[in-house]
């Protein structure tokens with residue numbers, strides 16, 4: 129099968145298309161014929177060497193979320209079968225076939241490129257919102273509210289009865305409002321702008337973008353309690369909790385959100401930006417540029 133691999137850390141040019149045997153699903157795993165693979169910022173951070181987990185070994189095969197058709201299942205898997213349309217958490221997702229450790233059922237009315245925007249966004253947003261222990265009527269600040277994770281966090285919090293203030297660029301203010309949050313812009317002076325729209329204060333902060341918002345978050349909270357970042361490497365310096373969504377696989381929630389996108393209850397922040405598998409390097413560059421809305425996706429015919 130065709131897959132994207134890299135044998136050294138570096139720029140997008142280290143990504144190569146290779147021909148390798150399709151992986152075999154182990155116990156509890158599902159092999160998916162990939163139709164769409166999501167690009168996540170972690171993919172290019174790992175590729176560059178900026179983000180590492182232990183001693184690296186090569187080749188590495190990027191891609192942690194896919195949507196596609198179940199092709200084979202490992203022992204112990206009884207909830208899905210070959211031919212089912214699914215999306216889920218994967219290894220080596222930029223490939224014709226990928227192993228998923230957990231899959232959710234894709235509604236017939238949801239496009240592959242939209243389904244693949246959900247696994248990491250849902251699991252990360254859900255993990256952090258649980259950690260923040262939000263109650264209905266409380267006010268949450270989401271930094272990076274137009275992003276893949278941020279926009280999901282906004283909608284899950286709003287659905288739970290939480291009032292949300294969301295930061296975004298000027299171009300994305302209306303998009304954030306349409307998700308149910310009160311928008312404001314990020315950058316210098318953000319604490320004052322947030323206070324202006326949340327006169328009763330901020331009960332919790334979800335930093336879904338990084339970019340140095342933690343001092344403002346601490347100022348707004350009057351301390352580091354109930355602030356979580358998923359993106360700021362300076363978290364420890366500020367004594368703020370850094371959360372990695374890690375192994376959470378909220379399959380039922382992902383299925384509910386997928387159905388909600390079809391019904392109009394939930395929405396994606398923008399149309400997917402798609403690239404063929406052969407252009408995975410350009411897809412990562414698009415994600416890294418951080419412009420525009422909508423999931424960056426590699427598609428496979």
Ligand SMILES: NC(=O)c1ccc[n+]([C@@H]2O[C@H](COP(=O)([O-])OP(=O)(O)OC[C@H]3O[C@@H](n4cnc5c(N)ncnc54)[C@H](OP(=O)(O)O)[C@@H]3O)[C@@H](O)[C@H]2O)c1
Pocket residue numbers: 168169170248252271272273274275276277278295296297298300314315336337338339358359371372373374415418419420421
């Ligand atoms: N720890 C974990 O488990 C975990 C899991 C998933 C993601 N992450 C990290 O979370 C971050 C977001 O991921 P994503 O997939 O949601 O990325 P994404 O879809 O590319 O969204 C990034 C968002 O950052 C916003 N942004 C850009 N500059 C900003 C600034 N100066 N201040 C505030 N926001 C700014 C952008 O808003 P505009 O478009 O409006 O400019 C954009 O919506 C990445 O750093 C990623 O590595 C961590």
